Amino acid sequence: SQQGEEDPQALSIQEGENATMNCSYKTSINNLQWYRQNSGRGLVHLILIRSNEREKHSGRLRVTLDTSKKSSSLLITASRAADTASYFCATETGRRALTFGSGTRLQVQP
């Protein structure tokens, strides 16, 4: 079953704009991770936020976590055409296997 659900399913923006995608989940978590997938390729880990953290930054990425609402958001600032990809949230609940959401497809127009 899908633990995480991303919103929106698809997002199209212009280069230089910010992109925000959201993830909701259902059960208690140890951490929440975001991954990126270029078309037809494997996933690449972007950033991890622990359940006791509220915000994390890495370069142009900012992740927030609200455990009371069971939700997270990923913000990509000053987007580039090379950011075009699908983005997935994944929750770690201690069962030693991540549970992935359905993903947000981001298209950045040059």
Place this chain on the structure above:
Amino acid sequence: DGGITQSPKYLFRKEGQNVTLSCEQNLNHDAMYWYRQDPGQGLRLIYYSQIVNDFQKGDIAEGYSVSREKKESFPLTVTSAQKNPTAFYLCASSSDGSGKNIQYFGAGTRLSVL
């Protein structure tokens, strides 16, 4: 060159045939995973293994089998019992040491039915 290698990149299965997807890692990771991805969808867990000679069923294990005889290798067999095998299959590994379970993925195998 460290990482996870999946082969083949493309695979075709005939009716009633079993096919095996290869996954090898040289990251010295204890845990390995197999996921299935259907078009426009997220990843669903098929099987995972935390140590050699041990593996656990995931959410959609029916019609699949695995083995973990070596730390570096975690092959997935798609059996004839899997009636809808067409999908993108992803293998991943993680190190248990940090407890974070950050996963490293191969490039995937795309399986189609002839």
